[in-house]
Amino acid sequence: MSQKRDAAIVGIYEYPLRVVGSEVTALQIKAESAAKALADAGLDWTDVDGVFDTAEGGGGGLGIAEYLGLHPTYIDTTALGGSSFEFQANHAAQAIATGKCNVALLTYGSTSHSDMNAIGTAGPGTGRANMFTNMENPWGLTLISGYAMVKERHRFQYGTTDEQFAAISIATRRHAMRNPEAVQGMHDLEFVDIREITTEDVLDSRVIAYPLHLLECCMISDGGGAVVIASAAVARNVRKKPVWIIGTGEATKYRDNNADITVSAGAQSGPLAFGDAGVSPSEMDVLMAYDSFSITVMTLIEDLGFCAKGEGGAFIEDGRLDFDNPLKPALNTDGGGLSSNHPGMRGIFLLLEATRQLRGESTSQVANAQLACAVGNGGQLGARHSTAVTVLAAD
Amino acid sequence: MTTLRPQPQFPEPDTESFWEATKQHKLTYQMCDSCASIIFYPRRHCPNCGRTETTIKESKGEGVVYTFSVIMQSRHPAFKELGAFAVAYVDLNEGFRMMTNIVGVQDPVNDIRCGMPVTVEWQDQGEGKVSLPMFRPV
Numbered sequence: 001m002s003q004k005r006d007a008a009i010v011g012i013y014e015y016p017l018r019v020v021g022s023e024v025t026a027l028q029i030k031a032e033s034a035a036k037a038l039a040d041a042g043l044d045w046t047d048v049d050g051v052f053d054t055a056e057g058g059g060g061g062l063g064i065a066e067y068l069g070l071h072p073t074y075i076d077t078t079a080l081g082g083s084s085f086e087f088q089a090n091h092a093a094q095a096i097a098t099g100k101c102n103v104a105l106l107t108y109g110s111t112s113h114s115d116m117n118a119i120g121t122a123g124p125g126t127g128r129a130n131m132f133t134n135m136e137n138p139w140g141l142t143l144i145s146g147y148a149m150v151k152e153r154h155r156f157q158y159g160t161t162d163e164q165f166a167a168i169s170i171a172t173r174r175h176a177m178r179n180p181e182a183v184q185g186m187h188d189l190e191f192v193d194i195r196e197i198t199t200e201d202v203l204d205s206r207v208i209a210y211p212l213h214l215l216e217c218c219m220i221s222d223g224g225g226a227v228v229i230a231s232a233a234v235a236r237n238v239r240k241k242p243v244w245i246i247g248t249g250e251a252t253k254y255r256d257n258n259a260d261i262t263v264s265a266g267a268q269s270g271p272l273a274f275g276d277a278g279v280s281p282s283e284m285d286v287l288m289a290y291d292s293f294s295i296t297v298m299t300l301i302e303d304l305g306f307c308a309k310g311e312g313g314a315f316i317e318d319g320r321l322d323f324d325n326p327l328k329p330a331l332n333t334d335g336g337g338l339s340s341n342h343p344g345m346r347g348i349f350l351l352l353e354a355t356r357q358l359r360g361e362s363t364s365q366v367a368n369a370q371l372a373c374a375v376g377n378g379g380q381l382g383a384r385h386s387t388a389v390t391v392l393a394a395d
Numbered sequence: 396m397t398t399l400r401p402q403p404q405f406p407e408p409d410t411e412s413f414w415e416a417t418k419q420h421k422l423t424y425q426m427c428d429s430c431a432s433i434i435f436y437p438r439r440h441c442p443n444c445g446r447t448e449t450t451i452k453e454s455k456g457e458g459v460v461y462t463f464s465v466i467m468q469s470r471h472p473a474f475k476e477l478g479a480f481a482v483a484y485v486d487l488n489e490g491f492r493m494m495t496n497i498v499g500v501q502d503p504v505n506d507i508r509c510g511m512p513v514t515v516e517w518q519d520q521g522e523g524k525v526s527l528p529m530f531r532p533v
Contacts, residue, residue, distance in 0.1 A: 123471030129404035134414070135436045137401035138527050139494050140466065140474040141482050148464035149484065156462070156509035210465035210479075210504050255484070257433055257491045261462060382462075382484075383494075 003278060003393055006097035007104075008235040008242030009089075009355045011041030011228030018185030018221035018341050021114050026057040026224065027067050029109030033226035034068060041228050042239035043103060048228075050074035050101030052088035054345065057109050064107065074101035080252070081378020082290055085227070085347035086388035089374070090248035092229045093390075102231045106351075109224035110343030113189065119220055119344055120144040120208070136383070144217060144293070145209035146382035151295035152211050154262045157310065162211065164313030165294040166202035168331070169215045169338055171321040172291060173197045176335025178323075179363040185341055189221060216294035218337035218346070225348050227355075243358045247277025247373075247391030254384035262310075263303060264296075265387035266375060270304035273389035279371060281305045286357045286372035287321075287329035288350035291336040292381075300375050304389065323364035333357060333364040350374035351390065358394040370394045398473040403525060412451060413437040417526040420517045422456045424491045425449040435491035456515030456528070458487040465503045481507055485530050499531030506532070 013036035015029050038045060051072040053064040061077035064070075074095050078087045085106055092104035112119065121144060124137035154160050174196050176182035186194045197215060205214040235242035249272030251265035274280060281304055289300045298312045306329065307315035321331035332338075334353040337346045354372040356362045362369075372392045379385035403414045416423045425434035427441035428448040440447050463483035469475050481497040498516060500506035513530035520526060 118470045121468050121470050123469045123474055124401045129407040129410075131407070131409045131436050131438055133401075134403040134407050134410040136494050138403065139482050139496050140400065140469060140471060140477075140480065141494065142466055142469055142471075144468075145464040145466045145482050149462045149482070152464060153462035153509060206467070207465075208468050210467065212464075255492065255494070257435060258486075259492075261484070 003244070003246045005232055005244055007093035007229055007231060008244045009227055009351065009392070010230045010235050010238040010240070010242050011037040011043060012352050012355050013037040013040055013226050014349065014352050015109070015224040016181045018223055019113055019188040020111055020222045024111065026109035026111055029224035030057050030064065030107035030226070031068060033109065033224050034105055034107050037226035037228045040240065041230070043228060047103045048072065048105045050092060050095060050104035052076045052078070052092055052104060052106045054079040054084045054108070056345065072101070074104070080386035082292065082345040083347045083376025083378035083386050083388045084345060085351060086374050086376035086390045087250055087386070089227065089229060089245065089351055089390045090250060090388060093245040093248060096229065096231045102234055104229040106227040106229070106348065107224070108226070108345065108348040110345070111222045112344045113220050113222045117220065117344065120217060142209060143380055144212055146380040147293040147295050148209040148212040149382040150261050150299065154295060154298060155211065157262055158313065160298065160313035162203055163199050164317060165216060165298060166199045167316045167321065168291065168294045168297045169202050170197055170199065171319070172332045172336035172338040175323060175333045175364045176339030179335050179340060182335035182340035185221060186339070189219060212293060212295070218292050218342035221341040221343050223341045223343040225352050227348060227351050241359055241395040243355045244393045244395065245390060246393045247273040247279070248389070249273030249276065250386070250388040252384065252386045261382060262299060264299040264377065264381065265385060266300045266303035266377070266389065269387045269389045273373070273391050274305070277391040279391065282328070284329045284371050284373050285366050285369040286333060286354060287331050287375065288354045288372060289331060289375045290346060290350065290377040291332055291338050292342070292346070292377065296377050296381055297331065299381070300377060300387070304375060323366050330364070330366045333362050333366065345378065347376035347378065350376060354392050358392055398476065399520070400473045402520060409438045410436070414525045417517070417528060420526060422454040422515055422528050423451050424454055424489060426452055433490040435493060452489070454487050454489050458485045458513060460497065460507060460509055460511045460513055461486045461492060462509055463497055463507050479503055483530070485513055496529045497531065498529045
């Protein structure tokens with residue numbers, strides 16, 4: 001079975017700063033990233049005919065085209081939390097494959113840190129009542145505690161240990177320490193004692209929502225970036241080697257009577273994406289899995305089929321996820337949301353680093369990386385969430 | 396002075412009957428008249444078959460902790476002052492799962508575990524107001 005070669009990531013840009021203060025807006029981050037991602041591809045502003053956006057910058061779904069001054073013939077404002085960018089990349093590939101657009105632009109910009117958004121600990125918000133708010137707000141669930149409930153059930157059901165969960169934090173920090181922008185970001189965010197970390201560091205860090213420790217939780221930074229996805233005809237003439245989108249899958253999952261909370265939507269979208277691509281998880285050189293929390297990665301590794309359900313703890317022991325471990329896959333080689341950046345919706349960075357890996361441009365480059373997958377997870381794992389998977393291949 | 400927790404807001408047609416019943420300390424759920432599915436959270440239709448004929452039933456308020464978390468840090472005014480408190484999913488014996496709090500324990504981290512039998516305990520929110528169904532160990 002030959003792999004798809006209909007659409008490819010041809011241009012990328014990651015906004016380098018993790019702290020922008022009040023002088024930079026989310027829309028400015030998006031516009032600057034768009035210009036630089038198009039320049040990375042050698043394409044012009046006017047080449048863009050497809051716009052994909054979560055409307056996080058302002059103006060709702062209508063805001064981005066006006067702000068950028070674009071007149072797209074294909075518009076998608078899929079917004080399903082942090083995984084939106086994998087959904088959008090998948091939709092872009094499908095739109096391009098069916099001739100609906102040729103050059104798709106995805107942008108992201110956020111000033112969550114500078115706005116002092118307490119994303120993980122704010123608790124219930126306000127707004128018009130609905131089934132969700134009326135049945136959940138009285139209990140004081142925080143975002144972090146929703147994930148912590150999944151971790152607790154995983155520990156109970158499979159005997160997964162805190163030491164095993166810590167392996168995820170350790171691997172991502174090791175990769176972050178090799179990424180100068182991540183290290184600068186940790187300084188700018190006033191992390192204390194910036195270095196590689198140990199199991200003891202993770203277990204000794206304070207508990208935010210039992211059983212999740214501080215070092216199992218992603219940071220809150222500013223940031224953004226852009227991705228340009230183009231047709232095969234365009235991809236043949238760009239500045240850098242295209243990175244092909246060869247498989248896509250998507251799913252949502254939610255609290256349900258008698259459902260297994262340890263199983264994420266990735267159990268549906270993973271097999272769809274790998275089946276679409278005609279490859280298996282064991283062939284992945286790089287796994288860019290949304291590390292909002294340690295538990296998120298644990299469920300995704302299992303549900304995508306890197307190992308059997310409940311065996312993720314043993315699978316990731318002994319440095320399995322390190323970029324230089326010949327046993328695959330390498331996890332979040334940019335440092336992830338745990339140690340590089342997390343402005344609220346991290347999905348775009350999964351596509352950016354997967355592309356860098358398949359171009360040979362990562363600061364923790366996996367030798368001869370040929371295949372990668374970006375696995376976005378958005379919403380709240382313990383309540384309702386989305387998982388979209390984008391399988392990528394080097395040219 | 397304690398800050399009131401976020402209260403269910405009305406009108407909200409899907410959940411209003413559930414919360415109205417709490418004023419009499421009745422924990423209710425729905426069963427679909429057509430396919431007999433247990434329906435929770437409350438809503439007008441059956442999410443299994445889409446039909447709108449359902450019957451409201453009363454739970455005995457007994458079940459087990461499916462999972463839980465102990466929140467050490469909340470910036471919400473009503474919960475910040477509680478100190479460490481436990482949020483949980485409880486599986487009721489009638490076959491529905493609800494988000495709730497676990498109360499009546501000295502040390503939530505060590506005194507709560509998955510699979511632990513619990514029973515409902517009502518926390519009244521004031522004269523004429525709803526009551527919140529929480530759970531304590533049996």
